[in-house]
Amino acid sequence: MEIRLVKMKPLQGDHTVLECSIVHSALHDKERESYQALSYVWGDPSFTEPLLVDGAQINITTNLAAALRRLSVEEAEKRLWIDAICINQADAVEKTHQVQMMREIYSLASQVIVWLGPEEPSDDEALAQLSRLREWGHGAIHLPYFYAMMAPSWLSRVPITDEFVKAQLVTSDSTHPVWDGIDAIFRRRWFYRMWIIQEFLSAKQRVFWLGPKTLEWELDFGSAPLALDLTARMRTLQGPRASAIHVNAFHNAEELTTLRYDHEGDGVGSLYEVLSKTYGFDSTDPRDRVFAIIGLVQGDSEKAANLVDYSKSTQQVLIEVAKQILLQPSTESGPGLSMLSHVIDSESRPHSLPSWVPEWVLKEERYQPLCAAFKAVPEKTRDFWIDNDNVSSLLKCDPYTDMTMLCAPSCTT
Numbered sequence: 001m002e003i004r005l006v007k008m009k010p011l012q013g014d015h016t017v018l019e020c021s022i023v024h025s026a027l028h029d030k031e032r033e034s035y036q037a038l039s040y041v042w043g044d045p046s047f048t049e050p051l052l053v054d055g056a057q058i059n060i061t062t063n064l065a066a067a068l069r070r071l072s073v074e075e076a077e078k079r080l081w082i083d084a085i086c087i088n089q090a091d092a093v094e095k096t097h098q099v100q101m102m103r104e105i106y107s108l109a110s111q112v113i114v115w116l117g118p119e120e121p122s123d124d125e126a127l128a129q130l131s132r133l134r135e136w137g138h139g140a141i142h143l144p145y146f147y148a149m150m151a152p153s154w155l156s157r158v159p160i161t162d163e164f165v166k167a168q169l170v171t172s173d174s175t176h177p178v179w180d181g182i183d184a185i186f187r188r189r190w191f192y193r194m195w196i197i198q199e200f201l202s203a204k205q206r207v208f209w210l211g212p213k214t215l216e217w218e219l220d221f222g223s224a225p226l227a228l229d230l231t232a233r234m235r236t237l238q239g240p241r242a243s244a245i246h247v248n249a250f251h252n253a254e255e256l257t258t259l260r261y262d263h264e265g266d267g268v269g270s271l272y273e274v275l276s277k278t279y280g281f282d283s284t285d286p287r288d289r290v291f292a293i294i295g296l297v298q299g300d301s302e303k304a305a306n307l308v309d310y311s312k313s314t315q316q317v318l319i320e321v322a323k324q325i326l327l328q329p330s331t332e333s334g335p336g337l338s339m340l341s342h343v344i345d346s347e348s349r350p351h352s353l354p355s356w357v358p359e360w361v362l363k364e365e366r367y368q369p370l371c372a373a374f375k376a377v378p379e380k381t382r383d384f385w386i387d388n389d390n391v392s393s394l395l396k397c398d399p400y401t402d403m404t405m406l407c408a409p410s411c412t413t
Contacts, residue, residue, distance in 0.1 A: 001026065001028055001101070002025065002026055002027065003024070003025055003027050003081065003086060003101070003105060004022050004023070004024060004081075004085075004086040004087075005022070005023050005024070005025050005033070005035050005079045005080065005081055005086065006020045006021075006022065006079070006080045006081070006082055006086060007020055007021045007022070007023050007077055007078075007079055007080075008020045008068060008071060008072050008078050008080065009072070010072055010077070011069060011072040017050055017052060018049070018050070018052065018068050018069065018072070019051075020051065020054075020068075020085075021053070021054050022053060022054060022085075022086075023079065025079075027101065027104060027105070027108065034079065034110045035079040035080060035081055035110065036078060036079070036080050036081070036109055036110055036112070036113055037080070037081040037082075037105060037106050037109035037112050037113070037199070038067060038071075038080055038081070038082045038112075038113050039113065039114045039115070039190070039195075039196050039199040039200065039203075039206075040063065040064060040067050040115040040190065041063060041117075041188075041189040041190050041193050042063065042064065042084060043061040043062060043063030043064065043189075044061065044062075044063075045061060047061065048060060048062065049061075049065040051065070051068070051085070053085065060084060060085070061084075063115075063117060064082070064084060066115075066117070066118055067113075067115035067209075070115070070209060070211075071113070081105055081109060086098075092310040092311050093311075095310050096308055096309050096310050096311070099291055099308050099310075100294075100295075100305050102195075102198060102199075102202075102295055103198055103202050103295030103296070106198065106199050106202035106203055107202040107204065109204075110204075110205070111203070111204075111207060112199060112200070112202075112203035112205070112206045112207075113206075113207055113209060114190065114196075114199075114200070114206060114208045114209065115190075115209050116185075116190050116208060116209065116210045117189075117190070117210070117211070118211050119210055119212065119213065120181075120184050120211075122180055122181030122184050123181060123184070123185065123210060123211070123213070126178060126181030126182045126184065126185050127185070127213075127215075127220065129181075129182065130182070130185075130221070131220070185210070186249035186250065187249065191249045191252050191253060192249070192280070192281055192282055193281065193282070193283070194278065194282060194283040194292040194293070195288065195292045196281075197256065197259065197278060197281060197292065197293060197296070198292055198295050200217075200256055200260070201256075201259060201260055201263045201268070201296060202295070208220070208221070217256075217257075221253055248280045248362075251280045252280045252281060255277060255278065255280065258277075259277065259296075263296065267296075267298040268296045268297075268298070269297075269298055270297060270325075270335075271293075271294075271297045271321065271324065271325060272325045272328075272335040272339060274293045274296055274297055275289075275290070275293070275321075275342075275358075275360050276342070278293060279360070279361070279362055280362070282361065282362075286314045286318075286359070286361070287310070287312070287314050287317045289359075289360050289361060290308075290317055290318075290321055290360070291307070291308045291317075294307060294308055304324075307320055307321060307324070314350075315350065315352055315353055318353065318357050318358070318359060319353075319354065319357055321360075322339065322354075322356065322357045322358065325339050326339060339358065340356060340358075342358035342360065343355065343356065343357070343358050344358075344359065
């Protein structure tokens with residue numbers, strides 16, 4: 001079973017055309033060459049740069065080109081696996097075969113390089129604030145929940161001299177300029193891309209690149225979302241609806257950490273459970289909502305892998321997924337008919353899609369379906385249940401003065 005690898009040629013200058021050659025490697029050969037796999041976002045396909053592959057020119061997106069320039073100056077002649085180059089994207093048969101191997105490709109790589117994109121001026125201060133959160137430890141990261149609920153008038157009467165408290169107040173202040181920098185980091189599309197879940201979890205070793213900076217998940221990202229989540233919700237309440245994307249980013253970062261622990265333990269769960277946990281991630285091709293997580297699914301892995309087929313339409317894939325979930329033996333923790341709670345009535349829903357089939361995506365006009373993302377329906381109950389954390393992001397009330405916002409009896413929806 002062979003895969004293609006990209007062998008980059010060293011750059012001679014910033015404006016040098018990128019060049020590489022293709023080498024073939026047997027994936028399961030013990031003597032195979034060591035390689036690294038790239039986890040990134042393609043970016044806007046209308047903005048491209050040339051890449052010479054064995055002398056022939058192809059066009060790649062500018063975001064991938066930026067990653068390759070960073071790779072080329074790091075070390076000469078790296079061997080890389082990059083989906084846009086190593087898979088013939090125009091061949092549905094090859095694409096199907098390669099996607100079925102994605103988990104193995106990333107798990108056998110010596111390292112997974114996560115390219116977040118070029119640096120921005122606000123990165124330094126934002127990373128410094130994230131570093132402070134890390135240094136205080138897990139016991140302190142929940143304090144912004146307390147500070148954010150206090151009335152500013154009360155806080156102004158209290159002399160704040162402790163640097164720890166000051167920084168916590170910065171984190172809980174949704175209007176503080178440092179938030180623009182934090183937003184700029186978590187706004188990067190990598191945090192929303194469906195494919196990165198499998199790439200992130202499968203990696204035996206991972207490193208994050210933000211422009212010239214080298215970062216680590218546990219040190220720079222792992223703890224921060226827990227502390228920053230509520231402040232992101234405050235910004236959503238105070239600003240336009242579009243700011244809800246920031247809430248999604250922190251949810252996704254939290255979910256990646258949770259899924260990593262699950263993956264290293266008993267596994268991330270069934271097809272239904274993984275789809276339910278990953279609503280905050282998206283994909284350009286709707287079929288990839290399913291294909292991107294197949295390698296992580298527990299149970300009948302062969303049956304799940306058979307779902308991956310790019311010759312099938314989106315409707316065919318979604319119907320097969322729904323049937324596979326509904327036909328699973330119902331257990332105390334199994335989905336049963338609760339899958340139907342994931343169906344969203346939306347203007348953009350295809351009319352040809354049966355009414356009982358979920359699309360497994362968030363819609364702009366709906367935040368999330370009943371009993372859906374980030375939580376599971378409580379066991380041994382017949383009542384409908386709504387994720388209060390997510391519903392709270394839709395409440396129209398003053399988060400600083402209304403202390404009951406998470407319970408919502410005095411707010412309107």
